[in-house]
Amino acid sequence: MLNSAQVVTSGPIITIERHILEGQLAHPEATGVLTSLLYDIALAGKVIASQTTRAGLVQVLGKAGEVNVQGEEQMKLDVIADQTITRLNDHTGRLAVMASEEHPDIINISANYPTGKYVLLFDPLDGSSNIDYTIPVGTIFAIYQRQSTGGPGVLEDCLQPGRKLVAAGYLIYGSSTLLVYSAGNGVAGFTLDPSVGEFLLSHPNIRIPENPRYYSANQGYQLRWSKGIQAYTRWIQGEDGGRKGLSLRYVGSLVADFHRNLLAGGVFYYPADNKNPQGKLRLQYEANPLAFIAEQAGGYASNGTRPILDVQPERLHQRTPLFIGNRFLVEKAEEFIRLND
Numbered sequence: 001m002l003n004s005a006q007v008v009t010s011g012p013i014i015t016i017e018r019h020i021l022e023g024q025l026a027h028p029e030a031t032g033v034l035t036s037l038l039y040d041i042a043l044a045g046k047v048i049a050s051q052t053t054r055a056g057l058v059q060v061l062g063k064a065g066e067v068n069v070q071g072e073e074q075m076k077l078d079v080i081a082d083q084t085i086t087r088l089n090d091h092t093g094r095l096a097v098m099a100s101e102e103h104p105d106i107i108n109i110s111a112n113y114p115t116g117k118y119v120l121l122f123d124p125l126d127g128s129s130n131i132d133y134t135i136p137v138g139t140i141f142a143i144y145q146r147q148s149t150g151g152p153g154v155l156e157d158c159l160q161p162g163r164k165l166v167a168a169g170y171l172i173y174g175s176s177t178l179l180v181y182s183a184g185n186g187v188a189g190f191t192l193d194p195s196v197g198e199f200l201l202s203h204p205n206i207r208i209p210e211n212p213r214y215y216s217a218n219q220g221y222q223l224r225w226s227k228g229i230q231a232y233t234r235w236i237q238g239e240d241g242g243r244k245g246l247s248l249r250y251v252g253s254l255v256a257d258f259h260r261n262l263l264a265g266g267v268f269y270y271p272a273d274n275k276n277p278q279g280k281l282r283l284q285y286e287a288n289p290l291a292f293i294a295e296q297a298g299g300y301a302s303n304g305t306r307p308i309l310d311v312q313p314e315r316l317h318q319r320t321p322l323f324i325g326n327r328f329l330v331e332k333a334e335e336f337i338r339l340n341d
């Protein structure tokens with residue numbers, strides 16, 4: 001059962017547009033551009049949801065026959081999601097530049113359109129390898145202010161540390177379609193009502209519960225982990241006898257695993273190992289936006305030695321180890337790594 005404090009069961013019906021606009025009122029200097037950008041992302045989520053919830057019916061299952069910059073086979077829905085977000089945002093005049101996990105380089109704004117002050121980075125469909133098995137997948141987005149002055153945005157605009165995020169969030173396409181975002185004043189979740197095509201406030205002020213229930217890690221790789229991570233895992237399972245172990249839940253879809261732990265309390269970790277010495281997950285498209293959400297909800301995210309949000313990105317598709325969830329659980333991982341590795 002979801003934490004009842006986190007799910008709206010009565011009171012006013014608040015659309016995401018109204019919530020974003022009210023958030024904007026708290027910033028008199030706001031020009032409304034960020035509000036419109038967040039609305040554009042919500043619209044992209046509706047379009048993508050219309051595809052993912054009918055995947056088996058519109059023959060988009062299976063591979064697109066292409067391989068992306070990550071060396072992963074692209075699923076057709078990957079391509080659809082990427083094109084939906086790109087085409088909804090490439091002409092609005094709100095962005096200086098975009099970058100997608102599915103594109104090797106930054107995505108410039110055409111000279112036919114004006115540029116704006118924001119930078120959008122996104123993973124259009126994370127967990128897409130699960131599409132054929134009807135396991136929840138998601139979109140992850142990160143919004144920064146451009147650092148370059150005028151003209152087309154540049155690579156450095158897309159290599160900002162997470163501490164500089166203006167807003168971030170994710171959509172989950174699962175048993176329902178949920179959009180979770182933060183613009184720096186807490187975390188809110190909106191559930192799509194497909195009958196009216198509106199995201200309605202369903203999870204106001206999400207806070208990660210103090211008493212965690214789950215841990216999420218692919219223990220199929222455990223023998224590849226460092227001594228510190230293996231010891232941490234035994235601690236999580238209650239080896240020290242001093243505490244009840246946590247239940248293991250691992251879907252293999254980051255957005256689904258993260259969201260469950262955000263609402264129920266827990267930790268997700270994808271450490272570096274001898275196969276992925278830098279870690280598997282991407283700093284700019286996955287770790288930073290989710291770390292922003294985690295900290296806004298009272299949690300924490302680390303690469304095992306320091307806060308994810310403090311890492312200065314060096315490359316657009318840089319990978320990182322990721323430990324994210326309840327602060328004390330993530331800090332415990334840092335301690336095991338510090339003492340054992």
Ligand code: P6P
Nearest residue numbers: 126127128129218252253254255
């Ligand atoms: P593994 C999906 O491909 C993804 O990028 C994340 O969504 C997920 O958390 C992770 O990889 C799963 O990786 O190696 O456990 O299958």
